[in-house]
Amino acid sequence: MIKLQNIEKVYRTSSIETLALNNVNIHIRKGEFVSIMGPSGCGKSTLLNIMGLLDEPSKGTVEIAGSTVDKYQDKALARLRNEKLGFIFQSFHLISDLSVLDNVEIPLLYRKGSARERRELAQEALEKVGLSNRMKHFPKELSGGQKQRVAIARAIVGKPEIILADEPTGNLDSAMGNEILSILQNLNKEGATIVMVTHDEAMAKRTHRLIRLFDGTQVTDSVLSTNLATGV
């Protein structure tokens, strides 16, 4: 589902050069729930951005849902992001001037479909995260956990095969964090491949597989559970 080979990422600014990722090789299979851990600044977000086609590696090849990304052409990338990938961020990234429902509809604006279809899919996604009673609310009227559930609804509204979550529980207390993880686990059971960056060992333990990074290098890759919801 996701195949990274010999990935290297160098950030160059006028004064310094940072090697954010160094020879990373990861193969994530369909239906896996993978967590990524490591100290702050070790390259977790960079890795996730490369998987999510938000950033271009300096070296190496990326394969997403069967298509190898060699030419980083805007239109093709946008399409892959839109159809295959769903993103969840630590700081939610909801648009404050749009209602919950309108926020959730955003990915659907960048593909074909009627307003009515968008509405129905967004409502469906919000039901899945238990927020169908907050559709007309604005982000500022929601708690942190609720905001993250909206973000999850937005990530899944387009029915992507892959969900990438960068510290989705980082801004939440443990009760809310557990709630979010349960939702992700359910999505995984329904077939989604999930990659989640986390700082929380307990959260990581509830996933299938744990990849540890240190200073841009992949140090361990351990299978925690083999009971995948769907096959390879």
Add this chain to the structure above:
Amino acid sequence: MIRHLFKLIWNKKRAHSLLMVEIWASFMVLFGVLSLIVYNVRNYMEPIGFDYEDRWVLNLSNNQDTVAVGDKVASIIQRLNQYSEVEEVTRTGSNTPFSMNTMNNSVSYKDVSTLTNFYPVDENYATTMNLPVAAGRWFNKADAVAKHEPIVINNATREKLFGTENPIGKLVKRDDKSFWRVVGVVDNYKAKGEFMSDEPGLFTFIKDKNAWEKEFILKVKPGTDANFEAKLVRDIAGMVKDWNVEVTYMTDSRKNQHSLTLVPVVIFLVICSFLLVNVALGLFGILNLNIAKRKDEIGLRRAMGATEKAVTRQFLGEIWVLATISMLLGLLFAVQFPLLHVFDIAGGIYVVAMALAMGVVYLIVTLCAWYPSQQASRIHPAVALHAE
């Protein structure tokens, strides 16, 4: 997508209110200026109706001299006709073409009445000015003894008073006691120049011994110069002691009339451009700032599948939605002008001005939003999401 943009703008309407007021004000000012311009351009395109090149106006004033003025005028006309430089001579009232003088009053036919300009002229006026007679005839000497004084009307008067009826031979009511008989019709006659609208007008007949009208229009040979002008003034002044004799070229007075129209237009245009430049700069600044503040949103949209083009389109689309809302508000005001007939101007002029004003506003906002929108689309999604 439009609905989405509309919601985005609507939910931020308070933050956008200043911008909306600015766009609204620009639209209103543009509408005003463009109405004025369209009005004048339309007038300009209407033919003036007569020739003015090589036409000189000779103006006499008899001052204290009241002895046999009519006879003196007659002999001056005779003298004028003798110059080989002068091809035609005609006698008129003081409201010669392009002059600052106006004479008008209301006339009526049946129960329709209209305010009409009066132009006293003689039998040579049409030929001297090359003013074509469209129907009926021009004046002749015999008109001096007609029971009802004859008039020639222009087309605007004909339309106002007669509609589709044939005006020739009809009596037009001048006042409670007297009538004029229409003997002819001319097409356009825009005595104040090209920028004047083709107002209703009628020509009255100056009889031979009339002592009142002492303006003459001379059609001179092409190339006749100031030497002849000086000689002419000297000769005439010699014939009538203590009279003032003055010559003006019609082309000069035409220029004066044009300035009278154009100077205010230019002033308005300058003020308007100033305002628009201000608005444009403000808009540009606000948009740039907006985009810096919305990096997050841009990154998010890119992550959700927006192409660079889609981001550009979104920001342009937002400003168009904003401009449209502001201008709809402006249109609400603007349509009052034709609806309430605030000025005596054809409704079509306002419609054209509204369309042009909208076009200009869209153009300006697009130009202002173009660069910031391009910048927005170039923001790298990972970088945009990083910024917190």
